[in-house]
Amino acid sequence: MSGRTHTTVLTPQDRIKTFDPYVANLIDRTAWYEASRCIMCFDAPCVTACPTRINIPEFIFRIKTRNYRGSAKIIRESNIFGGECGYVCPVERLCESKCVRNNLGEEPVAISLLQRFVYEMEKPKGLVKFDKAPSNKKKVAVVGAGPAGLSAAYELGRKGYEVTVCDSNAKPGGLLIYGILPWKVAWSVAESEIANIKEYGVRLLTKKPIADAKGLLKDFDAVYISTGATKSAGLGIPGEDLPGVHLAQDFLYKVACYVKGEGKAPELKGKKVVVVGGGDTAIDCAMASLRLGAEKVYVLYRRSLSEMPAVPYGRKQAKEEGAEFMLLTAPVKIIGGNKVSGVECVKMELGSPDASGRRSVKPIKGSEFTVETDVVILAVGQKPDEAALKSFGVKVKDGLIEVDKNYATSIKGVFAGGDAVNGGDTVVEAVAEGKKAAEAIDKYLSGRK
Amino acid sequence: MVTKPDLTVKFCKLELESPYMLSSAPPTCTGEMIMRAFEEGWAGAVTKTIKPDKTAVYDYDNRFGIMGFEDKQMVVFENIEEVTKRPLGTWIKEIKEVKKKYPEKPLIGSLMAEPKEDEWEALARAVSEAGVDMLELNFGCPHGMPERGMGAFCGQRPELIEKLTKASKQGSNVPIMVKLTPNVTDIAFMGKTAEAAGADAISAINTVLGLIGVNIDTFEPMPTVNGKSTFGGMSGPAMKPIAMRCVAQLCQATNIPVSGIGGITTWRDAVEFLLIGANNVQVCTSVMWRGYRLIHDMVDGLTQYLDDKGFSSVKEIQGLTLPKLTAWSKLDKDWEVVAKIDKDKCIKCGICFVGCRDGGYQAIKFEQGKAAEVDEEKCDACSLCTLSCPVPGCITWKRVKK
Ligand SMILES: Cc1cc2nc3c(=O)[nH]c(=O)nc-3n(C[C@H](O)[C@H](O)[C@H](O)COP(=O)(O)OP(=O)(O)OC[C@H]3O[C@@H](n4cnc5c(N)ncnc54)[C@H](O)[C@@H]3O)c2cc1C
Ligand SMILES: Cc1cc2nc3c(=O)[nH]c(=O)nc-3n(C[C@H](O)[C@H](O)[C@H](O)COP(=O)(O)O)c2cc1C
Ligand code: SF4
Numbered sequence: 147m148s149g150r151t152h153t154t155v156l157t158p159q160d161r162i163k164t165f166d167p168y169v170a171n172l173i174d175r176t177a178w179y180e181a182s183r184c185i186m187c188f189d190a191p192c193v194t195a196c197p198t199r200i201n202i203p204e205f206i207f208r209i210k211t212r213n214y215r216g217s218a219k220i221i222r223e224s225n226i227f228g229g230e231c232g233y234v235c236p237v238e239r240l241c242e243s244k245c246v247r248n249n250l251g252e253e254p255v256a257i258s259l260l261q262r263f264v265y266e267m268e269k270p271k272g273l274v275k276f277d278k279a280p281s282n283k284k285k286v287a288v289v290g291a292g293p294a295g296l297s298a299a300y301e302l303g304r305k306g307y308e309v310t311v312c313d314s315n316a317k318p319g320g321l322l323i324y325g326i327l328p329w330k331v332a333w334s335v336a337e338s339e340i341a342n343i344k345e346y347g348v349r350l351l352t353k354k355p356i357a358d359a360k361g362l363l364k365d366f367d368a369v370y371i372s373t374g375a376t377k378s379a380g381l382g383i384p385g386e387d388l389p390g391v392h393l394a395q396d397f398l399y400k401v402a403c404y405v406k407g408e409g410k411a412p413e414l415k416g417k418k419v420v421v422v423g424g425g426d427t428a429i430d431c432a433m434a435s436l437r438l439g440a441e442k443v444y445v446l447y448r449r450s451l452s453e454m455p456a457v458p459y460g461r462k463q464a465k466e467e468g469a470e471f472m473l474l475t476a477p478v479k480i481i482g483g484n485k486v487s488g489v490e491c492v493k494m495e496l497g498s499p500d501a502s503g504r505r506s507v508k509p510i511k512g513s514e515f516t517v518e519t520d521v522v523i524l525a526v527g528q529k530p531d532e533a534a535l536k537s538f539g540v541k542v543k544d545g546l547i548e549v550d551k552n553y554a555t556s557i558k559g560v561f562a563g564g565d566a567v568n569g570g571d572t573v574v575e576a577v578a579e580g581k582k583a584a585e586a587i588d589k590y591l592s593g594r595k
Numbered sequence: 596m597v598t599k600p601d602l603t604v605k606f607c608k609l610e611l612e613s614p615y616m617l618s619s620a621p622p623t624c625t626g627e628m629i630m631r632a633f634e635e636g637w638a639g640a641v642t643k644t645i646k647p648d649k650t651a652v653y654d655y656d657n658r659f660g661i662m663g664f665e666d667k668q669m670v671v672f673e674n675i676e677e678v679t680k681r682p683l684g685t686w687i688k689e690i691k692e693v694k695k696k697y698p699e700k701p702l703i704g705s706l707m708a709e710p711k712e713d714e715w716e717a718l719a720r721a722v723s724e725a726g727v728d729m730l731e732l733n734f735g736c737p738h739g740m741p742e743r744g745m746g747a748f749c750g751q752r753p754e755l756i757e758k759l760t761k762a763s764k765q766g767s768n769v770p771i772m773v774k775l776t777p778n779v780t781d782i783a784f785m786g787k788t789a790e791a792a793g794a795d796a797i798s799a800i801n802t803v804l805g806l807i808g809v810n811i812d813t814f815e816p817m818p819t820v821n822g823k824s825t826f827g828g829m830s831g832p833a834m835k836p837i838a839m840r841c842v843a844q845l846c847q848a849t850n851i852p853v854s855g856i857g858g859i860t861t862w863r864d865a866v867e868f869l870l871i872g873a874n875n876v877q878v879c880t881s882v883m884w885r886g887y888r889l890i891h892d893m894v895d896g897l898t899q900y901l902d903d904k905g906f907s908s909v910k911e912i913q914g915l916t917l918p919k920l921t922a923w924s925k926l927d928k929d930w931e932v933v934a935k936i937d938k939d940k941c942i943k944c945g946i947c948f949v950g951c952r953d954g955g956y957q958a959i960k961f962e963q964g965k966a967a968e969v970d971e972e973k974c975d976a977c978s979l980c981t982l983s984c985p986v987p988g989c990i991t992w993k994r995v996k997k
Pocket of ligand 1: 234235236289290291293295312314315318320321322325330354355356357372373374375376395398426427430534564565566570571572576
């Protein structure tokens, strides 16, 4: 069997000139070829690795028979954001990591490329529609129009509930619209899928922040909280309040607004930027900085490459574009007068693995050095807005909303999911949690008249 | 709400919810298997061939073989398997169970016996009384059984087709379908013989006699049963052209419905069989290869296809292509064309050049790095370049007057 299909990728020099997507899609013939690489495993491990359990072998088989619409049905049936997920899922640690071709010493089937292809073939005729149950007159409120909230809203709308979704932002979509930048996926993909969700009778209210979730129970039979985890954590080192220091989430939100023409971007032209962190968000910050014209971008990570949580694909892309990785390096202090001028760092060394198998690190005495920089972006973790969670009145544990296995919070009738509960995971996990919560809410409300 | 095209098919007296049935083979070896297939969505099933208890049947271990091609693991499947080993009484009990649980799904009993009229009549009576909706007479199995006067032995002898079809009609009150072997000189003649003897339908094809391969390290033929082998029955994707030829010939020669079998893997294959006149189709090898679940895309893809083409039912496409199949001598001799290469689409691989030079008419000029060009004087319009060119739509036809 021959190798995996690769599509054209723009050169690093060309792609940092814009915020546009830079990976080309499969076409009819290459998709067919790639689809023939799927062995069609029984009880396929890729399906188990997908939080929304898309029947991957079946959707790929339908590409092979050129039943593209049927393929789209399979994907959309399990994941109402199947198009978006095709573009943004970290498949290297999800479906593709479990493809049995890995066991044959080959590259996995390009599931994400195939999923994108199916979405692009689906779009011109309008996204696939499913039957909707007639209204059952029961009302559900959803707080937060990110993928978790919208997925729950869709599932409930389809089951006949009257769903109202409130979001504080000007546009629905949560991080799909205000976090994930268009070089991964054009915003039109999420927009088309959100428009599709509206067709199931879901009401979307924007610029409508909710403070009191319990209060909603006066007008609604159940409430779903999916407000995300949009606050960045700090490091707690001196100098974090200097001008020129950004928190990752705020920084990327501003960049997203700038690209949409809705605001100004941080001024980075010709500047040196230090990004602190080793996750996918750190990589996004580095790539955004390069696109804003930064002269030099360093990514500081305190462990080594093999511990880095960011997927290898993203790391490779950022590196090609010119980001420089400083590994086993931790910031100690941000220095500067009225603005940032550098970061004092210390070299780290790896110790023995801890209980979770991750190796501990400790500073090497006397290895301190300074990196000169104009800007520092802290991408060292995210969390929900604690004050907001408090105002909802639900029980909070370790900064996250506490739920039971049915996604029920401490308040009867109030459910929660997505980043606000898991602390920040992926779009596909948010969609899956929304689906499961919808099922739990349906069960809860079917028991009541 | 969307209106879906109608997939139902009327086959003799049978009402099929879609044109897809399982053929008589391993996927229909027990009542339990047939019920699972029905649950999965198959419209009907033909039981694995049932025989009288006195007929001894043996199955060798390692009775299958395959042939692949390039990146395809299997394009031909071969077997030297016999008919069912299970007693008639077991089948009668299980047929009743299946019909009780799925009264609306047509169940067809496949039969085989020694070429004696009373044996066929008795078997037909026993199986039809168990409650099947139709009988299929297996005159096709080309291995094992013919050595004892059964299977293809009957299908290759018109007098036996006639005699045994009549005997089976005598024994039963349900419609009778005759399953033919492609291992004959003129399958249309065999079809007409069956029709004249009173057959209500024909199914074709059973497997094609072949030799799947030789292990060049051990010198053993395949499938190898402890060092030796025998000729076997070939099925699977590469048999489709033979099967379609047989089905088209039968549709042209007879006036009874034909159930198309042979190499059907996807809804696209099924559409082709329907277009050349098959009433419905039966599937075996692809289900052995990938499971009953193939039915989902077979149904969905066909639905989508009919919808896209503006047909409201599967009946509208049955036989659409048949009138376009004619004798060689009746094709259009005024159809004169030459190949034309699109310079902008050409990827300069030289495939058309080397093919035309060594297997055609030396009509293509090619130099590395430049688009290939056709010498219209030399082009004989054989089609080779248009088919071997890896870029769709790059080489097309231009009408000329020669
Ligand atoms: C920069 C960045 C890049 C990412 N890239 C990827 C990626 O490539 N692939 C991937 O799978 N995942 C990625 N993620 C993670 C993914 O975006 C999140 O896991 C996912 O969006 C979580 O969905 P959610 O619905 O829980 O929350 P969110 O998408 O955060 O949505 C929450 C919504 O709630 C609204 N809200 C908050 N409080 C209130 C309130 N009080 N009243 C009303 N509305 C409120 C917010 O305005 C927001 O619209 C990325 C995350 C970030 C930050
Ligand atoms: C292993 C095997 C066993 C078969 N047994 C029978 C049988 O018992 N009776 C019969 O009529 N046909 C039998 N067949 C033939 C199939 O029903 C069918 O006619 C043939 O395989 C062509 O269809 P396909 O290409 O879809 O497999 C058998 C085929 C295979 C592969
Ligand atoms: S398929 Fe089943 S019965 Fe056949 S050889 Fe394998 S394990 Fe045995």
